[in-house]
Amino acid sequence: xxxxxxxxxxxxxxxxxxxxxxxxxxxxxxxxxxxxxxxxxxxxxxxxxxxxxxxxxxxxxxxxxxxxxxxxxxxx
Amino acid sequence: xxxxxxxxxxxxxxxxxxxxxxxxxxxxxxxxxxxxxxxxxxxxxxxxxxxxxxxxxxxxxxxxxxxxxxxxxxxxxxxxxxxxxxxxxxxxxxxxxxxxxxxxxxxxxxxxxxxxxxxxxxxxxxxxxxxxxxxxxxxxxxxxxxxxxxxxxxxxxxxxxxxxxxxxxxxxxxxxxxxxxxxxxxxxxxxxxxxxxxxxxxxxxxxxxxxxxxxxxxxxxxxxxxxxxxxxxxxxxxxxxxxxxxxxxxxxxxxxxxxxxxxxxxxxxxxxxxxxxxxxxxxxxxxxxxxxxxxxxxxxxxxxxxxxxxxxxxxxxxxxxxxxxxxxxxxxxxxxxxxxxxxxxxxxxxxxxxxxxxxxxxxxxxxxxxxxxxxxxxxxxxxxxxxxxxxxxxxxxxxxxxxxxxxxxxxxxxxxxxxxxxxxxxxxxxxxxxxxxxxxxxxxxxxxxxxxxxxxxxxxxxxxxxxxxxxxxxxxxxxxxxxxxxxxxxxxxxxxxxxxxxxxxxxxxxxxxxxxxxxxxxxxxxxxxxxxxxxxxxxxxxxxxxxxxxxxxxxxxxxxxxxxxxxxxxxxxxxxxxxxxxxxxxxxxxxxxxxxxxxxxxxxxxxxxxxxxxxxxxxxxxxxxxxxxxxxxxxxxxxxxxxxxxxxxxxxxxxxxxxxxxxxxxxxxxxxxxxxxxxxxxxxxxxxxxxxxxxxxxxxxxxxxxxxxxxxxxxxxxxxxxxxxxxxxxxxxxxxxxxxxxxxxxxxxxxxxxxxxxxxxxxxxxxxxxx
Numbered sequence: 112x113x114x115x116x117x118x119x120x121x122x123x124x125x126x127x128x129x130x131x132x133x134x135x136x137x138x139x140x141x142x143x144x145x146x147x148x149x150x151x152x153x154x155x156x157x158x159x160x161x162x163x164x165x166x167x168x169x170x171x172x173x174x175x176x177x178x179x180x181x182x183x184x185x186x187x
Numbered sequence: 188x189x190x191x192x193x194x195x196x197x198x199x200x201x202x203x204x205x206x207x208x209x210x211x212x213x214x215x216x217x218x219x220x221x222x223x224x225x226x227x228x229x230x231x232x233x234x235x236x237x238x239x240x241x242x243x244x245x246x247x248x249x250x251x252x253x254x255x256x257x258x259x260x261x262x263x264x265x266x267x268x269x270x271x272x273x274x275x276x277x278x279x280x281x282x283x284x285x286x287x288x289x290x291x292x293x294x295x296x297x298x299x300x301x302x303x304x305x306x307x308x309x310x311x312x313x314x315x316x317x318x319x320x321x322x323x324x325x326x327x328x329x330x331x332x333x334x335x336x337x338x339x340x341x342x343x344x345x346x347x348x349x350x351x352x353x354x355x356x357x358x359x360x361x362x363x364x365x366x367x368x369x370x371x372x373x374x375x376x377x378x379x380x381x382x383x384x385x386x387x388x389x390x391x392x393x394x395x396x397x398x399x400x401x402x403x404x405x406x407x408x409x410x411x412x413x414x415x416x417x418x419x420x421x422x423x424x425x426x427x428x429x430x431x432x433x434x435x436x437x438x439x440x441x442x443x444x445x446x447x448x449x450x451x452x453x454x455x456x457x458x459x460x461x462x463x464x465x466x467x468x469x470x471x472x473x474x475x476x477x478x479x480x481x482x483x484x485x486x487x488x489x490x491x492x493x494x495x496x497x498x499x500x501x502x503x504x505x506x507x508x509x510x511x512x513x514x515x516x517x518x519x520x521x522x523x524x525x526x527x528x529x530x531x532x533x534x535x536x537x538x539x540x541x542x543x544x545x546x547x548x549x550x551x552x553x554x555x556x557x558x559x560x561x562x563x564x565x566x567x568x569x570x571x572x573x574x575x576x577x578x579x580x581x582x583x584x585x586x587x588x589x590x591x592x593x594x595x596x597x598x599x600x601x602x603x604x605x606x607x608x609x610x611x612x613x614x615x616x617x618x619x620x621x622x623x624x625x626x627x628x629x630x631x632x633x634x635x636x637x638x639x640x641x642x643x644x645x646x647x648x649x650x651x652x653x654x655x656x657x658x659x660x661x662x663x664x665x666x667x668x669x670x671x672x673x674x675x676x677x678x679x680x681x682x683x684x685x686x687x688x689x690x691x692x693x694x695x696x697x698x699x700x701x702x703x704x705x706x707x708x709x710x711x712x713x714x715x716x717x718x719x720x721x722x723x724x725x726x727x728x729x730x731x732x733x734x735x736x737x738x739x740x741x742x743x744x745x746x747x748x749x750x751x752x753x754x755x756x757x758x759x760x761x762x763x764x765x766x767x768x769x770x771x772x773x774x775x776x777x778x779x780x781x782x783x784x785x786x787x788x789x790x791x792x793x794x795x796x797x798x799x800x801x802x803x804x805x806x807x808x809x810x811x812x813x814x815x816x817x818x819x820x821x822x823x824x825x826x827x828x829x830x831x832x833x834x835x836x837x838x839x840x841x842x843x844x845x846x847x848x849x850x851x852x853x854x855x856x857x858x859x860x861x862x863x864x865x866x867x868x869x870x871x872x873x874x875x876x877x878x879x880x881x882x883x884x885x886x887x888x889x890x891x892x893x894x895x896x897x898x899x900x901x902x903x904x905x906x907x908x909x910x911x912x913x914x915x916x917x918x919x920x921x922x923x924x925x926x927x928x929x930x931x932x933x934x935x936x937x938x939x940x941x942x943x944x945x946x947x948x949x950x951x952x953x954x955x956x957x958x
Contacts, residue, residue: 130374133409141404158381158416159374163409166401179385183393 113153114139114160121172122146124153124160133159140167150175195240196289197573202229203278203285204647210278211650214271215665220260226274227256233281244294244302245284247357251306252277258313273309275651279538280305283507295507299352307445310360336447340364343392343419344448351391351419352448359421362391362443367416368398369437374410378434381416386430389421419443466539468499473532476525486520489528493519496532508535526793530688537655576677579637586631593627596620635676635824642720642729643671645684649691649718656695663702663713664695670720675727676824679801683729683819686794686805690731690817691716693791698735698815708812710734727823732816738809740766747772767809771795800941802923830940830950833899834914835878836885841940841950842910846901850915853896869907874900878911882956903954910953923950 113125114132122139124132139146140163148164149172150156156177164171165186175181206229209222230253237245252274258264280301287294336344343364344351365387369380384393394417401413420427424440431438472492493516500509515531600620604613646668657664694716699705702712717732740763747753752772753761761769771791794817798805803821829844857867858876866875876898880887898909923938937952 130377130379130410133374137404137407137409144404156381158369158379158412158414159409161381161395162412162414163407165395165397166407166413167404183384183390184395 116143116146117149120146122148122169124148124150124156126152127155128153128157128160130157130159132157133163136160137163137167140169145170147172150177152176153180156180192240192288192292193573195236196285198236199233199281199285202233203282205229206233207275207278207651208647210271210274211654213266214268214654218259218266223256223260223266227253227260230256240288242284242288242294243357244298245281247302248277248280248305248309250357251309255309255312264312270312273312277305277309283538287507297507303355303445306357307360336364336443337441339366339417340419340441340443340447343394343417344443346394347392348448354389354391355448356389356421359389360445361421362445362447363420363422363424363427364441364443365416365418365420365427365431365438367431367434367438369412369414369416369434371411371413373412373434380412380414383430383434384416384418387418387420387422388426390418391421392419393417465499465505466536469496469532469536469539472496473529473536476529476532485523485525489516489519489525492516492525492532493528496535500535505539508538511535526685530685574637576638579634582634582637583631586627586634589627589630593620593624596623638677638824639674640677640680641672641674642680642683642727645680645687646671646718646720648684649687652688653691653695653716656692660695661701662695662699664699665713665715667715667717668719669717673720673722673727674823675821679727679803679821679823682797682801683821686797686819687718687729687731689791689794691718694731694733694735694815698733698737700736704736708736722823723820725823727821729819729821730816731819732814734814737811737813737815738767738770738807739811740764743767743769764808767807770807771805796941830919830948831899831915832917832919832942832948833879833910833912834916835910835912836880836883836887838883838885839916839942839946839948840879840883841948842899842901842953843937843950844918846903846953847899848902848907849900851898851900853898855893855895858896867909869900869909872907874907874909876909876911877957880913882910882958901953901957903957908953908957 113128114136115123115125116139117123120143122136122143124136136148140148144167147170150164151173154176156175161180161184168186171186173181175184206226209226209229213219213222213226230249234246234249234253237249255264255270255274259266259270264270284294284298287298367380367383369378373380384390396415396417397413398415399413401407424442427440431440472495476488476492493512496512497509497516500506500512512528512531512535515528519525519528597620600613600616603616604610607613649668650666653664653666699714699716700708700710705712705714715734717730719730719732721728721730744758744761744766747766747769748755748758752769758766771794795805798819798821801821803819806818806820807815808818809815830841831844831847831850833840833842853867859866859868859873861873864875866873868874876896878887896911897914898911899915900907900909919940923940935952935956937950939947939949942948
């Protein structure tokens with residue numbers, strides 16, 4: 112699994128983040144609504160994972176390591 | 188601007204001129220492989236050079252023009268007027284850019300749009316031309332262009348317009364917008380909508396949003412897709428269809444016309460109407476400027492016309508042209524010459540003509556697609572060394588100073604002979620002095636030669652101007668030029684353009700008949716206008732002739748009478764030849780209607796004024812039914828004299844500055860009287876005072892010894908004399924003309940020159956008037 116919580120409570124997305132990461136990411140965010148999400152090491156993001164981020168709007172620690180996402184995805 | 192840039196500017200202008208001539212020749216004489224080839228090479232070289240100086244906008248337009256020319260060359264496209272028109276428009280645009288680049292080292296922010304619009308117009312020829320290629324994916328371009336894009340597409344464009352434009356590939360001829368709404372269970376089926384979007388080539392913009400409002404995270408189903416993904420791409424429809432082939436009912440792919448990328452889409456719909464309005468406003472300003480009464484406020488009129496034109500242009504999103512008009516107006520205002528604003532307004536109208544390149548205030552730029560490089564196709568252009576005119580003038584000044592030193596040296600040589608004796612030494616010095624004298628003379632002549640330029644540079648633009656004028660008037664005219672290599676001083680050649688423009692306009696508009704009238708008169712449909720330059724002795728003669736209807740002295744006589752140009756008895760006394768000359772009188776026009784091309788006939792008066800200002804003469808001969816010839820007899824070099832304008836006895840006189848050593852105000856106590864003569868002591872020498880008014884036989888102000896006198900001290904060959912004047916008005920540089928007609932024998936004057944207000948200033952021969 113490429114989504115985990117670090118010691119300081121940050122939710123970290125690491126490497127390839129496939130569709131399976133969507134549910135644990137959502138669970139982490141449900142458990143700690145204010146937790147930041149660090150996607151600086153996320154090299155490939157699935158739409159389902161992005162959808163969770165869009166819905167929950169956590170504080171993002173970036174930039175995202177996925178170049179396509181970095182160039183094209185703008186989250187308000 | 189570095190040397191490379193200067194080289195580029197010079198070369199680009201030469202290539203534009205050359206290609207313009209060749210294009211017009213192709214239009215007139217039909218397809219000639221060699222000529223098309225030469226035009227192609229000119230465009231190709233221009234493109235290469237533009238790439239080197241990093242002007243991607245220029246590269247883009249020229250590249251499209253090259254495609255058109257290649258199609259013509261290969262016989263896929265006919266060299267018809269629409270094709271030639273657009274190629275010429277492309278060259279016009281390039282000229283504007285070259286001017287901008289020279290002035291600022293870069294192109295205006297609207298250049299990207301201009302370039303793209305130009306390229307699209309050129310490529311249109313290829314998709315619609317006979318036997319031409321169809322558009323890349325076979326779509327009907329017309330319907331695409333007319334459909335307004337849906338709101339979501341506009342939003343997509345609006346979100347990131349500048350970036351979209353920058354990302355757009357240079358050869359893009361269409362856009363596609365994609366809206367993809369994956370079904371909600373797509374994640375279960377292993378779909379990644381984002382992965383599909385990642386495959387879209389030539390992506391220009393991307394937007395992702397929820398289809399329905401998000402539920403709070405606590406209620407969210409992470410496996411139900413609630414996304415809408417949209418993008419804009421320049422890729423082909425087939426490519427996109429392939430990417431989304433598995434989800435055809437979830438995706439919508441629509442064509443977006445390129446012009447949808449232009450800013451302010453809402454305002455754009457009435458673009459044509461607005462352009463028409465702008466043209467009408469400018470046309471009106473041209474009319475106002477031409478209706479010049481002589482004594483009104485010229486500067487005010489220029490200012491008002493320029494303001495109106497510039498405001499209209501800004502309204503039409505052509506700030507670039509507005510700037511040019513204002514610049515020209517400032518110049519015209521300084522010279523007090525409304526006429527000089529007219530060509531600029533003409534050029535502005537030409538730039539606004541339908542089909543001319545459009546511009547607007549977008550801040551976008553195009554990226555250079557083709558890494559163009561300088562190539563070998565540049566042999567055709569003439570190599571010249573460009574030197575700033577002021578540097579040559581500085582040389583000329585130095586030569587003039589050397590001449591003064593030479594005079595001093597000659598004097599010294601004489602003293603050596605007289606005081607030292609020793610014939611050998613004196614002879615050797617005289618020998619050296621003669622050599623120096625000859626060399627200085629040669630050098631002066633060589634420097635004057637540097638200012639000599641061929642008249643070709645004024646003739647050159649007329650081929651194009653005449654073509655456009657004739658087209659607008661539905662007349663057929665051929666321009667024949669001869670003697671283009673004849674040279675004259677740069678100042679003369681440069682100032683010749685305006686008079687020639689007036690003359691050619693008059694010839695096309697009034698002189699040349701319609702093809703029907705010509706046929707009825709037994710003449711060929713196509714009229715001929717000749718521009719010929721030649722050297723006659725030390726004069727430089729330019730003749731403009733047409734084979735039109737000629738000027739009817741009876742009509743001129745009647746009009747001159749009606750307009751009160753001359754009193755009836757004076758008019759009756761004139762021969763037919765003299766009557767025809769009256770067309771040069773200001774405010775005279777034989778045209779029944781004021782026409783768009785040549786206005787009210789103030790032009791001919793302006794021609795005479797301009798030509799006389801540069802020391803020339805104008806004469807006109809005309810035969811009814813056979814045509815009119817106007818002859819400009821000009822000097823080959825221009826010798827400017829510096830003149831001080833003084834007032835005495837209520838009149839103005841010019842005094843050559845080279846005779847004036849100083850001017851001073853003298854208190855009464857410094858004046859001494861010797862018998863009836865008055866004088867004063869200046870640096871230990873007695874200088875006599877002569878009242879200029881008295882010398883000229885004018886009423887003299889009652890003498891009062893208590894006044895302060897204003898004196899101009901003149902040196903007349905070693906002897907100083909002070910001229911008393913009432914005032915010193917001005918100092919000016921002017922070309923002196925010999926005294927006209929019966930006055931040519933009058934003593935006391937070296938010549939005349941025109942004052943800024945059109946009055947004539949008599950310039951004194953001070954040596955001759957002194958007692």
